[in-house]
């Protein structure tokens with residue numbers, strides 16, 4: 001499906017980024033992954049049997065490192081067809097306790113890092129090639145705001161709007177940009193980084209009774225960047241078992257019947 005395509009996946013050393021790199025490579029793409037540490041990148045590369053994944057260290061917040069990464073990929077492969085902006089994250093905190101530096105840190109990683117990568121790949125590869133390209137940025141649900149993550153919720157809303165405005169401006173270059181918004185994904189980071197009570201609450205109370213897997217997000221991204229996804233641009237695609245519409249099981253315990261349903265109203269004659 002992706003034979004001959006060259007992709008960059010940021011944050012490809014773990015979780016969703018690793019699953020995405022493996023998925024794209026499995027469809028024939030040559031994939032360059034980046035992250036701040038070399039070791040996890042090498043571990044992902046070792047999981048791919050055909051040598052289609054290589055890692056280059058890059059902090060997506062640093063303009064010079066982003067430029068160097070894109071130049072290196074072009075020097076090695078001569079083109080870039082796909083960019084997956086997956087690197088990101090945040091710390092959990094009540095909004096009133098987030099310091100200016102903490103807020104800036106999270107916005108810089110998720111919004112500015114995504115902008116730097118997208119702008120560099122578009123201006124150095126997609127636009128000069130005349131062939132356009134595909135961009136998918138990983139954001140999150142719920143879109144109504146994720147309590148405890150004010151900085152990240154704001155940044156991801158910015159990323160989704162950025163994808164939309166660039167989908168308008170760069171349609172004339174054949175560049176398609178979208179966001180894929182996962183719900184709660186059972187990655188190692190999600191299972192280990194946050195306080196146990198927060199993690200357990202989400203694990204136990206999500207609407208569908210199950211978390212999203214990294215592979216489910218990866219497969220959606222692969223579809224969007226595949227020939228079948230050619231008409232997708234300016235879209236936000238949730239991969240979340242309905243987490244965007246409800247963050248708790250239905251029906252609420254207080255109104256649940258013994259059947260696990262709700263009571264039907266009596267007909268009035």
Ligand SMILES: CCC/C=C/C(=O)SCCNC(=O)CCNC(=O)[C@H](O)C(C)(C)COP(=O)([O-])OP(=O)([O-])OC[C@H]1O[C@@H](n2cnc3c(N)ncnc32)[C@H](O)[C@@H]1OP(=O)([O-])[O-]
Pocket residue numbers: 088089090091092093099101102103105106109140183184189190193202
């Ligand atoms: C339902 C769940 C949905 C979502 C799930 C996921 O996304 S799972 C996947 C999630 N994956 C990831 O999140 C992976 C990527 N995430 C990361 O690398 C970090 O979490 C990062 C985003 C904070 C950046 O880190 P970095 O190395 O660039 O930064 P740094 O360490 O040097 O800190 C800079 C400043 O930030 C502040 N601050 C930081 N931590 C805390 C805190 N606990 N408490 C309070 N504040 C905190 C503080 O101001 C600090 O400055 P200080 O006070 O030190 O002068």
Ligand SMILES: NC(=O)C1=CN([C@@H]2O[C@H](COP(=O)(O)OP(=O)(O)OC[C@H]3O[C@@H](n4cnc5c(N)ncnc54)[C@H](OP(=O)(O)O)[C@@H]3O)[C@@H](O)[C@H]2O)C=CC1
Pocket residue numbers: 010011012013014015016017034035036037038040058059060061086087088089090109113138139140141181182183184185186187188189190
């Ligand atoms: N897990 C979940 O429940 C959800 C996750 N998401 C989002 O999906 C994405 C992936 O999440 P997940 O796989 O769980 O998390 P991980 O923590 O496993 O992945 C984050 C990756 O980003 C890399 N990274 C972090 N900072 C930078 C940076 N400044 N420059 C380059 N690379 C960086 C990390 O590598 P290194 O540390 O080596 O730099 C790491 O490989 C994130 O944006 C996350 O917020 C969205 C919704 C839910």
